[in-house]
Amino acid sequence: xxxxxxxxxxxxxxxxxxxxxxxxxxxxxxxxxxxxxxxxxxxxxxxxxxxxxxxxxxxxxxxxxxxxxxxxxxxxxxxxxxxxxxxxxxxxxxxxxxxxxxxxxxxxxxxxxxxxxxxxxxxxxxxxxxxxxxxxxxxxxxxxxxxxxxxxxxxxxxxxxxxxxxxxxxxxxxxxxxxxxxxxxxxxxxxxxxxxxxxxxxxxxxxxxxxxxxxxxxxxxxxxxxxxxxxxxxxxxxxxxxxxxxxxxxxxxxxxxxxxxxxxxxxxxxxxxxxxxxxxxxxxxxxxxxxxxxxxxxxxxxxxxxxxxxxxxxxxxxxxxxxxxxxxxxxxxxxxxxxxxxxxxxxxxxxxxxxxxxxxxxxxxxxxxxxxxxxxxxxxxxxxxxxxxxxxxxxxxxxxxxxxxxxxxxxxxxxxxxxxxxx
Amino acid sequence: xxxxxxxxxxxxxxxxxxxxxxxxxxxxxxxxxxxxxxxxxxxxxxxxxxxxxxxxxxxxxxxxxxxxxxxxxxxxxxxxxxxxxxxxxxxxxxxxxxxxxxxxxxxxxxxxxxxxxxxxxxxxxxxxxxxxxxxxxxxxxxxxxxxxxxxxxxxxxxxxxxxxxxxxxxxxxxxxxxxxxxxxxxxxxxxxxxxxxxxxxxxxxxxxxxxxxxxxxxxxxxxxxxxxxxxxxxxxxxxxxxxxxxxxxxxxxxxxxxxxxxxxxxxxxxxxxxxxxxxxxxxxxxxxxxx
Numbered sequence: 239x240x241x242x243x244x245x246x247x248x249x250x251x252x253x254x255x256x257x258x259x260x261x262x263x264x265x266x267x268x269x270x271x272x273x274x275x276x277x278x279x280x281x282x283x284x285x286x287x288x289x290x291x292x293x294x295x296x297x298x299x300x301x302x303x304x305x306x307x308x309x310x311x312x313x314x315x316x317x318x319x320x321x322x323x324x325x326x327x328x329x330x331x332x333x334x335x336x337x338x339x340x341x342x343x344x345x346x347x348x349x350x351x352x353x354x355x356x357x358x359x360x361x362x363x364x365x366x367x368x369x370x371x372x373x374x375x376x377x378x379x380x381x382x383x384x385x386x387x388x389x390x391x392x393x394x395x396x397x398x399x400x401x402x403x404x405x406x407x408x409x410x411x412x413x414x415x416x417x418x419x420x421x422x423x424x425x426x427x428x429x430x431x432x433x434x435x436x437x438x439x440x441x442x443x444x445x446x447x448x449x450x451x452x453x454x455x456x457x458x459x460x461x462x463x464x465x466x467x468x469x470x471x472x473x474x475x476x477x478x479x480x481x482x483x484x485x486x487x488x489x490x491x492x493x494x495x496x497x498x499x500x501x502x503x504x505x506x507x508x509x510x511x512x513x514x515x516x517x518x519x520x521x522x523x524x525x526x527x528x529x530x531x532x533x534x535x536x537x538x539x540x541x542x543x544x545x546x547x548x549x550x551x552x553x554x555x556x557x558x559x560x561x562x563x564x565x566x567x568x569x570x571x572x573x574x575x576x577x578x579x580x581x582x583x584x585x586x587x588x589x590x591x592x593x594x595x596x597x598x599x600x601x602x603x604x605x606x607x608x609x610x611x612x613x614x615x616x617x618x619x620x621x622x623x624x625x626x627x628x629x630x631x632x633x634x635x636x637x638x639x640x641x642x643x644x645x646x647x648x649x650x651x652x653x654x655x656x657x658x659x660x661x
Numbered sequence: 662x663x664x665x666x667x668x669x670x671x672x673x674x675x676x677x678x679x680x681x682x683x684x685x686x687x688x689x690x691x692x693x694x695x696x697x698x699x700x701x702x703x704x705x706x707x708x709x710x711x712x713x714x715x716x717x718x719x720x721x722x723x724x725x726x727x728x729x730x731x732x733x734x735x736x737x738x739x740x741x742x743x744x745x746x747x748x749x750x751x752x753x754x755x756x757x758x759x760x761x762x763x764x765x766x767x768x769x770x771x772x773x774x775x776x777x778x779x780x781x782x783x784x785x786x787x788x789x790x791x792x793x794x795x796x797x798x799x800x801x802x803x804x805x806x807x808x809x810x811x812x813x814x815x816x817x818x819x820x821x822x823x824x825x826x827x828x829x830x831x832x833x834x835x836x837x838x839x840x841x842x843x844x845x846x847x848x849x850x851x852x853x854x855x856x857x858x859x860x861x862x863x864x865x866x867x868x869x870x871x872x873x874x875x876x877x878x879x880x881x882x883x884x885x886x887x888x889x890x891x892x893x894x895x896x897x898x899x900x901x902x903x904x905x906x907x908x909x910x911x912x913x914x915x916x917x918x919x920x921x922x923x924x925x926x927x928x929x930x931x932x933x934x935x936x937x938x939x940x941x942x943x944x945x946x947x948x949x950x951x952x
Contacts, residue, residue, distance in 0.1 A: 273899070273908030277741040297816070297898040300908035306799075307895045314806030316815075487915055488711030503913055510739065511915050512708040576739065577913035 263545040267294040267554065270308065270321040272301045275576055282569050286557050292550040294319075312336045317542045319551045320558075324535055325360055328369050329621035337538040340368040343552045349560060356532055356613035357582035364446065364616050371559035374570075374579035375534030376501035377608040378434040378524050381508070385518040386414050386496040395497075395522040399439070399464045402497075402525050406473040409496050417475040419468055420486050420495040424479070425631035430531065431499070432630055432651075435461050437613060438526025444617040448659060453652035462637060462644035469638045479635065491516045499524065501533055502605055506578035506597060521601070523608055532582065532612040561585070571595055582609060622658040629654040696928075702921035703727070707738040710918050726922035736919035740909060746923045749905040754930065756821045756901055757886040761879045763826040768833030768878065773863050775834065776841035777849065787838070794831045802895050809896055816897045824896065825886045832885070833878040840874030840948050841867065877945025880938050887931050902927045 271279050276298045283294045297318070299307050305324060312334065323331065331337045340346045346368055350358060357375065362368050382395045390409045396402040406418040421431060436443050436452055439461055443452045452458045468474050475481055475495060489495040491513030498504065505521050524530050537559050543551050553563075560581055562568050567589055573579035574595040586592055587606045596602055617623055630651055637647040667675075702710050704722040729736035733744040775787050805824050806815070814820030844867060852862035868875065890903040899905045906927060909920035935942075 274911050274913060275739075275741050277743060298908070299894065299898060300904050300910070301912055302907040302910050303891070303894045303904070306891075310802050310806060310895045314803045314810060316806070316810065483915065484711055484917060488713055491708070491711060492713040494713055507913065507915060510707075511711060513711065579913065 263547070264292065264550065265547050267292065267319040267547065267551055268297060268540075269294050269554070270297045270299065270318040272304045272322050273298050274301070275572075278572055278576070282558065282572070283554075285568070286554050289563075290550065290553055292554070294550075294554060317540045319540045319543055319547065320555060321538055321540065322373055322535060323370065323538050325370075325619055326624055326627065328536065328538075328619040329363075329623065331538065332363070332367065332369055333621050335541055337369060338541045338543060340371070340539065340552075340555075341366070345556070349556070352560075352583050352585060354532075354582045354584060354609050354612060356529065356609070356611070359616040360532065360534070360582075360614055360619065361536065363619070364448075369619075370536035370538045371555055372581045373535045373537045373559065374573055375532060375582040376503050376580065377605065377612050378430075378499065378531045378533065379502045379505075379521040379605075379608065380524050381490065381498040381500065381504055381519055381521050383490070383493065383496045383515055383518045384520045385515075386418075386493075389414050395520070396525050398525050399435070399461070403464060403467060403473070406468065406497065407471070410473060415494065415496045417473070417478075417489075417494065418496040419474045420478060420481065420489050420497065421474075421499045422481070422486065423474075423634075424482065425635065426627065427631075428634045429627040429630040430533070432461075432634065433615065433618070434499070434524060434531040435465070435526070437529040437531050438524045440526065440528030444615040444655075446616075448615075448617040448620060450652040450655035453648050458648045459644045462634075462647055465634070466637055466644055470640075479638070487511055488513075490519060493518075502580075502600075502608075503578045505599065509597065509599060520599075521604065523604065529611050529613040530608045532609075532614045534580075534582070567592055580605075580609075582612075584609075617655075617659075620659070622661070625658045626651075626655050629658070699921050700925055702918055703925050705918050705921075707915045707918050710921075711915075726919045727926075729919060730923055730926065736916065738915050738917075738919060740911070740914055740916040740919050742919060742923075745899065745905055746902070746926065749899065749902040750927065750930075752818055753887055753901040753903075753927075756818050756825065757883045757930075759818070759822040760825040760829060760886045761882050763822060764829055764833040764882045765875055765879060767826065768830050769837055769868075769875065770860070770863065771830070772834045772837035773841055773859075773867065776838045777846070777859075787834075790831050790834050793828065798828070798891050802892060805892065806896060816900060818900065820896055821893060821901065824892050825882075825889060829882045829885050832881050836878040836881065836945060837871070837874050840871050840877075840945060843948050844870060873941045873945040874948060875945075876938050876941035877943075880934055880942050883934060884931050 269283060276296070279298070280296050283296055287293055304322075305327060308321065308323070309327070332339075349371060350362060350368060353361070357372070361370050361372070380395055386409055387395060387405065390405065390412055392405055392408070396405050409415050409418040423431065433443055436458060439457050441452055441455045441457050441461070443450070445451045469478070475485070475489065477485065486495070486498060487507060490498050491508050491511050493515035502521060505519060508516050508519050537555060539551055539555060556562070558569050560567065560570065560583060567581070567586055570579070570581045570586060571591055574592055578596065578600065580586060584606070587602060587609070593602060633642070633647050633651050633654070636642045637644060642650065701717065701719065703726050704719045704724070705716070706721065706723055706725070709716055709719060709721065723737065725737045728734060729740070729742045730746045733742065736742050771790070775783065809815050809817075809820040809823070812820070814823070848866050848870070849862045852866045853859070857865065888903060890907065893901045894904045894907070897904070899908060906920060906923055909916040909923065
């Protein structure tokens with residue numbers, strides 16, 4: 239697939255026509271990323287430099303603290319040319335003028351049109367501003383221990399929330415697992431589970447004006463009733479509200495838990511770590527016939543680019559976030575090999591090299607069908623939404639502690655969203 | 662043989678001693694258990710590190726985590742460690758030493774003058790220095806960023822030394838001023854009578870006597886510099902060891918065992934420092950407290 243133009247060639251052509259020497263206005267780009275395979279990032283930047291003739295310097299920060307560090311740097315006047323970013327920060331960066339929108343760049347519309355339809359709102363605002371391109375994407379999947387499910391007498395993983403509850407209850411009652419269900423219900427991640435479950439049930443969480451319409455749908459209360467029952471009936475890990483990666487990885491690979499709902503790349507993590515139960519782990523669509531939640535982070539362009547530097551940065555951004563000028567997913571291929579990370583283009587999954595790079599235990603048919611129904615509320619990229627994520631964590635914790643009913647929780651969360659959106 | 666009966670006070674004293682030792686052992690276990698867990702994990706594979714129940718001693722010990730760090734190999738679990746842990750340890754050492762030198766030079770003279778000179782506003786000046794410790798680091802990090810960027814010192818050890826010195830100086834001044842206050846002024850005055858300048862009196866007379874105070878201040882400053890994370894995160898690109906260690910906690914990889922090995926290596930310098938200089942630190946701090 240050839241989504242990109244050969245920008246160095248185009249730049250040279252333009253420069254020749256205008257009499258401008260591209261080398262005279264060329265400068266070394268600055269690329270800021272977080273600490274995941276930094277040697278591989280450097281290799282990609284070197285590859286791009288060798289092909290394009292441009293130069294780029296890599297600056298690596300740890301993921302832990304990246305949001306604080308990158309925002310402090312921007313606040314202090316730093317303007318890197320390309321940088322990783324979290325999608326929940328997109329609205330804030332746009333409001334502060336810390337990133338360059340991509341709308342005027344050649345070929346960007348083709349890139350956006352090539353995305354899965356449900357992915358578009360992650361990169362394009364409601365008023366049409368293109369903020370970023372994908373560093374990686376993932377869909378929410380239901381990871382399960384096939385041996386445990388079978389031992390409990392079920393022919394397959396749950397298809398609905400009720401089946402989810404019933405399977406967990408049976409697995410616990412049969413003594414197969416004391417805590418069948420595990421997830422990342424840390425305060426800061428609860429909102430993601432709320433959205434995944436609402437979408438799965440076919441509930442529209444926010445309308446086009448970013449108003450919280452989930453409160454108008456009575457099924458939202460049912461979702462929280464299910465959530466509360468899973469926790470209060472002892473079907474989850476007793477420490478699910480504080481469990482972090484080591485607990486959930488250990489619990490799944492050692493056979494403590496039967497289910498883990500989370501991003502699709504977790505199956506590779508489980509298998510890479512290994513353990514007595516690792517070979518029994520499978521992934522299935524999240525329960526519910528609605529949408530599944532699309533996740534992932536992005537790469538953005540800094541606001542101070544112009545001339546040849548802008549052309550170089552755009553060329554590098556395309557190379558890094560999708561197909562290169564020859565139509566190969568050079569960079570995303572390495573993320574698949576390392577961590578089963580995807581980019582949300584149908585053509586990515588159709589690429590034979592990508593298909594071969596996925597481990598055998600991945601069912602790409604299931605994943606692509608999930609991408610077909612994946613989506614994410616556009617409100618999640620707005621600047622006020624960070625505050626809402628915090629509120630959701632608090633509200634759901636209160637409900638699980640018995641301090642609020644599901645109906646009250648839904649109403650309170652809707653009020654929170656309205657209040658935060660109003661500023 | 663006649664049996665010896667112990668008097669009640671002796672029995673009570675022994676019981677109290679036994680209780681004290683039991684409490685000390687409990688405290689030692691409490692303090693050392695996390696360190697044991699860390700060392701233990703550093704010799705495990707990622708799979709063994711998450712075993713249920715936990716393995717208190719590695720069943721299949723591996724040096725893979727250490728060899729990855731020391732030889733720049735890819736670690737068990739897939740982390741690209743390279744030589745950045747060793748490089749960062751070197752940078753942390755350099756930053757720590759330079760910060761200590763700057764602190765002792767600036768803080769020593771400042772503490773000496775605050776101890777020996779009384780002037781209008783001297784107490785205010787002293788408390789202003791201490792007040793600087795109360796400012797939350799996050800509140801002023803952007804200002805430091807702008808300053809260092811304008812000076813071309815972002816991602817530089819010298820930039821970090823400037824920043825660390827600015828917020829460790831109050832510790833140095835506090836410790837040394839209290840120490841100097843405990844030294845008789847007659848010593849300085851005798852040196853001055855003999856024709857020494859104030860700086861010469863400080864260097865040739867006070868400094869040798871105040872050695873425990875200087876060492877205590879140096880140790881505290883070094884330890885603070887060694888473990889500082891937030892400024893190193895924001896002002897550098899993983900230059901020193903704390904942000905490098907943080908980098909092992911990734912999104913998509915399970916690097917806890919490599920993190921454990923890197924952390925073990927990272928705690929060696931401060932532990933050695935504490936062991937070698939502990940009596941000076943205790944004396945240096947006690948002098949200030951006893952005053």
